[in-house]
Amino acid sequence: MTESHPLLTVETVVLIGIGGFAGSNLRYFVGSLVPGLPGTLLVNTVGSFALGFLLYEALQLEIIADETRIAATTGFLSSFTTYSTFAVETALTPGWAVVNVVASYALGFGGVVVARYAVDAVERREHRW
Numbered sequence: 001m002t003e004s005h006p007l008l009t010v011e012t013v014v015l016i017g018i019g020g021f022a023g024s025n026l027r028y029f030v031g032s033l034v035p036g037l038p039g040t041l042l043v044n045t046v047g048s049f050a051l052g053f054l055l056y057e058a059l060q061l062e063i064i065a066d067e068t069r070i071a072a073t074t075g076f077l078s079s080f081t082t083y084s085t086f087a088v089e090t091a092l093t094p095g096w097a098v099v100n101v102v103a104s105y106a107l108g109f110g111g112v113v114v115a116r117y118a119v120d121a122v123e124r125r126e127h128r129w
Helices: 006-033 039-058 067-081 083-092 097-128
Strands: none
Touching: 006 067, 006 097, 039 067, 039 083, 039 097, 083 097
8 A cells, every 4th residue: 555645635535525515516406406306316327427437537548637536436426426315215205116216227327338438439539639
């Protein structure tokens, strides 16, 4: 394990906090525009795509700085997406529970797959330059 300077640790914590602040506020805003199950499904689908994109970008391109990726994934996306709301809304709407679970997982996995193709497209474009 490599040692890092304590200020780098503080910087990382601050970046995660800023990302978390932005993600949770955007989540609240989206929820006010699209309340209930549809809003939760929307943010979790978009968040899955974004997380998949950042993951595959890190594996294939490594253009985005590690600090930015940590702030975006651990900070922003973990606050933007919401498993707990998904679980509560699913439990509170038993008539839609199965549909909500299937749709959430299908769209979440679908978002990650689409993100992989998007990174592949960016990588192909990068190689043309």
